Amino acid sequence: MAQRQDRVMDASGIAELYARRGHLAYDGEGITQWQHAWQCGQLARQAGAPLALQLAAWLHDLGHLMTGLEDTPTLRGHDDRHEAIAARALAPLFGPAVAEPVALHVQAKRYLVGARPGYRDKLSPDSMRSLALQGGPMDDAACAAFLRQPFSADAVRLRAWDETSKRSDWLPPPDAATALQHLMRQLSA
Numbered sequence: 001m002a003q004r005q006d007r008v009m010d011a012s013g014i015a016e017l018y019a020r021r022g023h024l025a026y027d028g029e030g031i032t033q034w035q036h037a038w039q040c041g042q043l044a045r046q047a048g049a050p051l052a053l054q055l056a057a058w059l060h061d062l063g064h065l066m067t068g069l070e071d072t073p074t075l076r077g078h079d080d081r082h083e084a085i086a087a088r089a090l091a092p093l094f095g096p097a098v099a100e101p102v103a104l105h106v107q108a109k110r111y112l113v114g115a116r117p118g119y120r121d122k123l124s125p126d127s128m129r130s131l132a133l134q135g136g137p138m139d140d141a142a143c144a145a146f147l148r149q150p151f152s153a154d155a156v157r158l159r160a161w162d163e164t165s166k167r168s169d170w171l172p173p174p175d176a177a178t179a180l181q182h183l184m185r186q187l188s189a
Contacts, residue, residue: 009089011187014062015180021065022176029124030168033065038179039165040158041186047161052097053154055186057161060102062086096151104146104155105162106134111146112159114138124166 009017022034031039037058044057063082066089087103109127112119114137123131131137138146146152164170174182 010093011184014059014187015184017062017065018180018183019176022180024065029126029166031166033061034176034179035168036165037061038174038182039167039170040161041183043161043165044158047157049157050097051186052094053101053157055094056098056101056105056154057158058183058186059086059090059098060105060158060162062089062102097154100151101154101158104149104151105158106130107138107146108152108155108159109162110135110138111143111152112156114140115143122163124163126166127163 018034018037022032022037024033025031037060040060041054041058044054049057061082063085064080066085067080067082083103083106087099090102091099109123109131113123113131120128120131120137
Protein backbone atom coordinates (compact mmCIF):
# COMPACT_ATOMS: atom_id res chain seq x y z
CA MET A 1 0.00 0.00 0.00
CA ALA A 2 1.22 3.52 -0.76
CA GLN A 3 2.34 5.81 2.03
CA ARG A 4 -0.25 8.24 3.31
CA GLN A 5 0.83 11.83 2.98
CA ASP A 6 -0.48 13.64 6.07
CA ARG A 7 0.94 17.09 5.70
CA VAL A 8 0.04 20.73 5.81
CA MET A 9 -0.22 22.14 2.32
CA ASP A 10 -0.21 25.61 0.87
CA ALA A 11 -2.29 26.80 -2.09
CA SER A 12 0.39 26.05 -4.67
CA GLY A 13 0.91 22.56 -3.21
CA ILE A 14 -2.81 21.82 -3.50
CA ALA A 15 -2.92 22.98 -7.11
CA GLU A 16 0.24 20.99 -7.87
CA LEU A 17 -1.29 17.85 -6.36
CA TYR A 18 -4.39 18.22 -8.56
CA ALA A 19 -2.17 18.86 -11.60
CA ARG A 20 -0.09 15.75 -10.83
CA ARG A 21 -2.77 13.31 -9.60
CA GLY A 22 -6.13 14.83 -10.56
CA HIS A 23 -6.36 12.57 -13.63
CA LEU A 24 -7.17 9.60 -11.37
CA ALA A 25 -10.67 8.35 -12.10
CA TYR A 26 -13.50 7.23 -9.88
CA ASP A 27 -14.08 3.61 -10.85
CA GLY A 28 -17.19 3.13 -12.94
CA GLU A 29 -18.19 6.79 -12.88
CA GLY A 30 -16.37 8.16 -15.92
CA ILE A 31 -15.05 11.21 -14.10
CA THR A 32 -11.64 12.22 -12.78
CA GLN A 33 -10.76 13.65 -9.40
CA TRP A 34 -10.24 17.19 -10.74
CA GLN A 35 -13.49 17.05 -12.76
CA HIS A 36 -15.40 15.94 -9.66
CA ALA A 37 -13.76 18.68 -7.58
CA TRP A 38 -14.57 21.32 -10.19
CA GLN A 39 -18.19 20.22 -10.51
CA CYS A 40 -18.67 20.11 -6.75
CA GLY A 41 -17.17 23.57 -6.36
CA GLN A 42 -19.39 24.94 -9.13
CA LEU A 43 -22.50 23.53 -7.46
CA ALA A 44 -21.51 25.24 -4.21
CA ARG A 45 -20.92 28.53 -6.05
CA GLN A 46 -24.26 28.26 -7.87
CA ALA A 47 -25.99 27.62 -4.54
CA GLY A 48 -24.56 30.86 -3.15
CA ALA A 49 -22.47 29.06 -0.54
CA PRO A 50 -19.92 31.14 1.38
CA LEU A 51 -16.37 31.03 0.00
CA ALA A 52 -15.21 28.68 2.77
CA LEU A 53 -17.89 26.14 1.87
CA GLN A 54 -17.09 26.52 -1.84
CA LEU A 55 -13.47 25.67 -1.01
CA ALA A 56 -14.60 22.71 1.08
CA ALA A 57 -16.61 21.52 -1.91
CA TRP A 58 -13.59 21.85 -4.18
CA LEU A 59 -11.23 20.16 -1.72
CA HIS A 60 -13.35 17.54 0.05
CA ASP A 61 -11.67 14.59 -1.72
CA LEU A 62 -8.12 15.99 -1.61
CA GLY A 63 -7.22 13.16 0.75
CA HIS A 64 -7.71 10.63 -2.06
CA LEU A 65 -4.88 12.36 -3.92
CA MET A 66 -2.70 12.53 -0.83
CA THR A 67 -2.74 8.77 -0.19
CA GLY A 68 -0.54 7.98 -3.17
CA LEU A 69 -2.92 5.19 -4.20
CA GLU A 70 -3.40 4.78 -7.94
CA ASP A 71 -6.75 3.04 -8.04
CA THR A 72 -10.11 3.00 -6.27
CA PRO A 73 -9.52 1.79 -2.68
CA THR A 74 -13.10 0.57 -2.21
CA LEU A 75 -12.57 -2.07 -4.90
CA ARG A 76 -10.01 -3.66 -2.57
CA GLY A 77 -12.23 -3.28 0.50
CA HIS A 78 -10.15 -0.40 1.88
CA ASP A 79 -11.38 2.82 3.50
CA ASP A 80 -8.58 5.31 2.84
CA ARG A 81 -9.95 7.81 5.44
CA HIS A 82 -9.54 10.55 2.84
CA GLU A 83 -11.78 12.93 4.77
CA ALA A 84 -9.50 12.90 7.83
CA ILE A 85 -6.32 13.19 5.77
CA ALA A 86 -7.64 16.21 3.87
CA ALA A 87 -9.07 17.92 6.95
CA ARG A 88 -5.74 17.68 8.79
CA ALA A 89 -3.94 19.19 5.81
CA LEU A 90 -6.49 21.97 5.26
CA ALA A 91 -7.15 23.10 8.85
CA PRO A 92 -3.92 25.09 9.34
CA LEU A 93 -4.36 26.85 5.99
CA PHE A 94 -8.09 27.59 5.95
CA GLY A 95 -9.41 26.93 9.45
CA PRO A 96 -12.48 25.01 10.58
CA ALA A 97 -14.96 26.56 8.12
CA VAL A 98 -13.20 24.63 5.31
CA ALA A 99 -11.66 21.71 7.21
CA GLU A 100 -14.68 20.64 9.28
CA PRO A 101 -17.19 20.14 6.42
CA VAL A 102 -14.45 18.14 4.67
CA ALA A 103 -13.88 16.09 7.83
CA LEU A 104 -17.62 15.46 8.22
CA HIS A 105 -18.69 14.76 4.63
CA VAL A 106 -18.40 10.98 5.08
CA GLN A 107 -20.43 11.12 8.29
CA ALA A 108 -22.94 13.29 6.42
CA LYS A 109 -23.43 10.47 3.92
CA ARG A 110 -23.98 8.00 6.73
CA TYR A 111 -26.41 10.46 8.35
CA LEU A 112 -28.38 11.04 5.14
CA VAL A 113 -28.71 7.31 4.43
CA GLY A 114 -29.88 6.71 8.00
CA ALA A 115 -32.22 9.69 8.26
CA ARG A 116 -33.73 10.04 4.80
CA PRO A 117 -35.47 7.10 3.20
CA GLY A 118 -34.48 6.82 -0.42
CA TYR A 119 -31.18 8.70 -0.10
CA ARG A 120 -29.24 5.44 -0.51
CA ASP A 121 -30.74 5.17 -4.02
CA LYS A 122 -28.93 8.40 -4.97
CA LEU A 123 -25.49 7.05 -4.13
CA SER A 124 -22.97 6.29 -6.84
CA PRO A 125 -21.50 2.78 -7.04
CA ASP A 126 -18.28 3.89 -5.30
CA SER A 127 -20.27 5.69 -2.58
CA MET A 128 -22.25 2.51 -1.97
CA ARG A 129 -19.05 0.50 -1.56
CA SER A 130 -17.49 3.10 0.73
CA LEU A 131 -20.68 3.40 2.82
CA ALA A 132 -20.26 -0.22 3.91
CA LEU A 133 -16.57 0.33 4.70
CA GLN A 134 -17.28 3.55 6.64
CA GLY A 135 -19.78 2.07 9.07
CA GLY A 136 -23.04 2.00 7.12
CA PRO A 137 -26.11 4.11 7.84
CA MET A 138 -26.31 5.88 11.18
CA ASP A 139 -28.97 4.87 13.65
CA ASP A 140 -31.28 7.46 15.25
CA ALA A 141 -28.94 8.21 18.16
CA ALA A 142 -25.93 8.65 15.87
CA CYS A 143 -27.98 10.89 13.56
CA ALA A 144 -28.93 13.13 16.49
CA ALA A 145 -25.31 13.28 17.67
CA PHE A 146 -24.11 14.13 14.17
CA LEU A 147 -26.53 17.06 13.91
CA ARG A 148 -25.19 18.52 17.18
CA GLN A 149 -21.69 18.86 15.73
CA PRO A 150 -20.56 22.28 14.50
CA PHE A 151 -20.50 22.40 10.70
CA SER A 152 -22.82 19.39 10.32
CA ALA A 153 -25.28 21.46 8.24
CA ASP A 154 -22.44 22.53 5.93
CA ALA A 155 -21.31 18.91 5.65
CA VAL A 156 -24.83 17.85 4.62
CA ARG A 157 -24.88 20.55 1.91
CA LEU A 158 -21.44 19.44 0.76
CA ARG A 159 -22.57 15.83 0.65
CA ALA A 160 -25.48 16.68 -1.66
CA TRP A 161 -23.12 18.44 -4.08
CA ASP A 162 -20.62 15.59 -3.75
CA GLU A 163 -23.11 13.00 -4.94
CA THR A 164 -24.46 15.19 -7.75
CA SER A 165 -21.00 16.02 -9.09
CA LYS A 166 -19.97 12.54 -10.22
CA ARG A 167 -21.54 12.57 -13.66
CA SER A 168 -19.53 12.78 -16.84
CA ASP A 169 -22.57 14.00 -18.77
CA TRP A 170 -23.42 16.92 -16.49
CA LEU A 171 -21.86 20.35 -15.86
CA PRO A 172 -18.91 19.69 -18.15
CA PRO A 173 -15.72 21.19 -16.78
CA PRO A 174 -13.24 23.22 -18.76
CA ASP A 175 -9.85 21.71 -19.48
CA ALA A 176 -7.73 20.80 -16.46
CA ALA A 177 -5.46 23.86 -16.71
CA THR A 178 -8.44 26.26 -16.72
CA ALA A 179 -10.10 24.46 -13.82
CA LEU A 180 -6.87 24.57 -11.80
CA GLN A 181 -6.48 28.30 -12.51
CA HIS A 182 -10.00 28.79 -11.14
CA LEU A 183 -9.08 26.78 -8.06
CA MET A 184 -5.94 28.88 -7.52
CA ARG A 185 -8.04 32.07 -7.66
CA GLN A 186 -10.34 30.63 -4.98
CA LEU A 187 -7.43 29.47 -2.85
CA SER A 188 -5.93 32.95 -3.00
CA ALA A 189 -9.17 34.85 -2.27
